[in-house]
Amino acid sequence: MYSIDTDFPVDSIPSGTNLLITGPPMTGKYDLLVELLADSYRYDERAVFITTQKSPDQIHADFAAGLGVDSVTDLGIVDCAGRERSGNHADDEHIRSVSSPADLTGIGMASSELIETFGDRGHRVRTGLSSLSQLLMYADVKTVFRFLHILTGRISSADGLGLCTLDSDVHDDQTVNTVKQLFDGAIETRNEGDDSRAFRVLGLPDADDRWIDF
Template structure:
């Protein structure tokens, strides 16, 4: 049996391989930092991040500040915005835009194949964010894409971390996307800091818990 995925420095229990978690929260530093931290695994794991609304250079900087050491052997960014910065310390695969869901899927297959060929079998996949995809496409089309990507993550015993901003959508839209994911983490900002609450993660407390958003 494949070992569960761990999340160092976060109040989260381990997650079984094949799980995709939807992170539901406003687009502030706490939500992004949590998502980056969840994608930041040990050196023997790879990470693929689909960036729908920020350039690869900015994504790489934010990701590194979350404590992850990026390198081309285990980090890849599918850039739907466009970034010609050659200094990004990760594989950068351009996609024509957030509406090109077929292109995203093809690039994902390409980089996953590259990881497997180099001996990286455990892969964490991030999609930042579903909200941007919904601003370029209808719910039915985006839902189909999310469902497909969740299935691919499950098939290879990976883990997925998808983000969505509930302030940009009605409750039904968020609920629909949630149905395709195995688990959900809600994020909120309080006077004392950031808090998260989980659903669908075994042995995980369901009440609100604080988490650290300090970056390096």
């Protein structure tokens, strides 16, 4: 089980679970993803973050801010933006660069290497991807489905925890429903008005579907 310190309707999530974080744009999906992955540092686990937009430096800063610390170490990052390595983490051995979000083979290989590296060191691994909507801009839904089938399968077989974000309002219902098939459950997000946001969890054992502010 993966323990969750974030305000959540359950205290833990079964190993091998993959969850889809879905909702309209600007409803806090990325922030929630970082919170759930950052909880790994409280339990001697490791996290692998697949980013299609934000830089490794920004992700490190967001993790540190969420944990209330100056910096974090041993954070696996697959940077899909094709940018040159620079900044505070230019020489970090746990960062892999991929040419673009279109290189799904490269993303899969890089993430698998990091998951295996941390697993060989005796750590359980939480893996996050932000975002599937970016991948769907570069490849059709069938291609992304095949990539996700392999990624979620690897996470499940390694007794990991997988979390992926998707902007639900950007895609048609058929695309969203196709992607959902590969996940064990979902976390839905929405804006509540007055700058507040909420989420609910669907599909997890013992979790009710109440909306929780965050």
